[in-house]
Amino acid sequence: AQSVTQLDSHVSVSEGTPVLLRCNYSSSYSPSLFWYVQHPNKGLQLLLKYTSAATLVKGINGFEAEFKKSETSFHLTKPSAHMSDAAEYFCVVSDGIKAAGNKLTFGGGTRVLVKP
Amino acid sequence: DGGITQSPKYLFRKEGQNVTLSCEQNLNHDAMYWYRQDPGQGLRLIYYSQIVNDFQKGDIAEGYSVSREKKESFPLTVTSAQKNPTAFYLCASSRGFQETQYFGPGTRLLVL
Numbered sequence: 001a002q003s004v005t006q007l008d009s010h011v012s013v014s015e016g017t018p019v020l021l022r023c024n025y026s027s028s029y030s031p032s033l034f035w036y037v038q039h040p041n042k043g044l045q046l047l048l049k050y051t052s053a054a055t056l057v058k059g060i061n062g063f064e065a066e067f068k069k070s071e072t073s074f075h076l077t078k079p080s081a082h083m084s085d086a087a088e089y090f091c092v093v094s095d096g097i098k099a100a101g102n103k104l105t106f107g108g109g110t111r112v113l114v115k116p
Numbered sequence: 117d118g119g120i121t122q123s124p125k126y127l128f129r130k131e132g133q134n135v136t137l138s139c140e141q142n143l144n145h146d147a148m149y150w151y152r153q154d155p156g157q158g159l160r161l162i163y164y165s166q167i168v169n170d171f172q173k174g175d176i177a178e179g180y181s182v183s184r185e186k187k188e189s190f191p192l193t194v195t196s197a198q199k200n201p202t203a204f205y206l207c208a209s210s211r212g213f214q215e216t217q218y219f220g221p222g223t224r225l226l227v228l
Contacts, residue, residue: 004158009156034216036219041204041222041224042221042222043120043122043206043219043220043221043222044159044206044208044219045219046216046218049216090158090159094214103161104159104161104217105158106158106159106160107158108156108157108158109156109157109158
């Protein structure tokens with residue numbers, strides 16, 4: 001079984017300061033890991049994904065995430081927050097097992113507030 | 117523009133009524149998925165389809181039905197058996213079954 005825990009349900013940052021969103025996962029397989037962003041009443045947009053290549057993954061809009069197998073973590077960071085980064089962020093794990101439906105397991109989400 | 121479209125954006129259901137949510141993609145993706153999102157929660161898988169004319173139940177399929185008669189279309193019907201249908205429904209597709217999933221804009225279903 002796989003699971004994803006996003007350690008903060010809400011994060012508040014000031015514009016121009018760093019953002020850190022924490023994610024821990026568990027999986028019996030070699031997982032693929034994703035971060036998606038969702039703006040209010042919108043679908044999910046892929047920020048970045050890890051698939052066992054480089055452990056530091058760069059995504060869109062200045063975001064990056066580091067895969068740490070020893071810590072089973074996949075934290076998302078951005079050096080300088082922008083007002084447009086205010087949204088909800090989901091950490092997602094995929095076991096890639098066809099028989100299980102290539103199941104995506106979603107974390108509970110972290111809502112980011114950016115203060116001017 | 118390539119992408120995934122969902123319609124309608126908002127849908128209202130009366131008691132005992134079946135309603136159908138549309139999902140269309142022009143990405144030539146083989147696999148398609150339906151998820152349900154409740155407030156403050158992550159997404160849960162309702163149904164998925166790896167290929168035309170084939171689909172499988174996800175984690176919360178009860179009260180829902182789907183069809184996959186065309187590669188580009190994967191409609192979801194919320195039946196009267198679904199007692200708590202109010203939610204945000206998201207459709208996704210992927211090029212192959214193990215590829216990255218891309219999401220549509222969603223349909224919000226409300227019960228009158």
